[in-house]
Amino acid sequence: MKTNMIKIIAAISLMLTTTLAFAEPLTVAIAANLKYVFDDLAAEFKKETGIETQSVLNSSGKIATQVRSGAPFDVFMSADMEFPDGLYKDGYASTTAKPYAYGQLVLWTLKDVDFSKGVAGLADASVSKVAIANPRVAPFGKQALKALDYYKVRAAVEPKLVYGENITQVSQYVDSNAADVGFSAKSIVVAPEMAGKGKWVEVPAESYEPIAQGVVILKHGSEVNGEAARKFYGFVLSEKARAIFAKNGYKLP
Numbered sequence: 001m002k003t004n005m006i007k008i009i010a011a012i013s014l015m016l017t018t019t020l021a022f023a024e025p026l027t028v029a030i031a032a033n034l035k036y037v038f039d040d041l042a043a044e045f046k047k048e049t050g051i052e053t054q055s056v057l058n059s060s061g062k063i064a065t066q067v068r069s070g071a072p073f074d075v076f077m078s079a080d081m082e083f084p085d086g087l088y089k090d091g092y093a094s095t096t097a098k099p100y101a102y103g104q105l106v107l108w109t110l111k112d113v114d115f116s117k118g119v120a121g122l123a124d125a126s127v128s129k130v131a132i133a134n135p136r137v138a139p140f141g142k143q144a145l146k147a148l149d150y151y152k153v154r155a156a157v158e159p160k161l162v163y164g165e166n167i168t169q170v171s172q173y174v175d176s177n178a179a180d181v182g183f184s185a186k187s188i189v190v191a192p193e194m195a196g197k198g199k200w201v202e203v204p205a206e207s208y209e210p211i212a213q214g215v216v217i218l219k220h221g222s223e224v225n226g227e228a229a230r231k232f233y234g235f236v237l238s239e240k241a242r243a244i245f246a247k248n249g250y251k252l253p
Contacts, residue, residue, distance in 0.1 A: 026051055027056060028077060029067070029218075030056070030077045032079070035191075036194075041241060049228075059133060060079045060139055061083060067087055068087070077213070078215070079211065081213075097216050098214060100215050101250035103250060105143055106184050107181055108184040111181075122160070128180055129161075131164055131173040131181070150207035170183065
């Protein structure tokens, strides 16, 4: 009887420990292009594991800087491989970066802009302001410049550029008419929340480098929220997550 009681107490103790381990939501730092898709990922992850997640959104470069300054994030979903790779090499992440999706660049407008010429059309006098994410910290902004170079219109378009800190701010510029056109992410413009808002066209993939997006478990997550962080990392690379990414305008690795 005494042995059984000890086993019961041990089992209850283990259950309480597990519950407490997941009492605090997992904090996932996400690149701005994940603004809408993350809700779907978080809901499916909770359904599968019971673990709550909360997101912190910014440009990938800003997130990397925050991590280096001690921000208590558990997992980082970047818009590129370079920033998470750098964190791993410098000891701020406990896993190597693995690509979970490829982002797709689009042009988006709320105005009557002629998209028949694509990126080259941004040089036309009818387009006065073009919003892009800061290329120093936002991979989508970096690739927008590549597309301008590819079509040999960067010199003509550069004086028109309005820089946002991330894709979210680019959307705000377009939404407020501070810019005629914005270089955005397909995952943003196809989101249900954006239904019926303006028009968009894909930027041809050959005009910019593939936007491979990487995920890492950060040192804080490994030390403080290890089991939950590992579960989420595995989930992001799972078939269920891949289906969610595909549905939301991403290409798959």
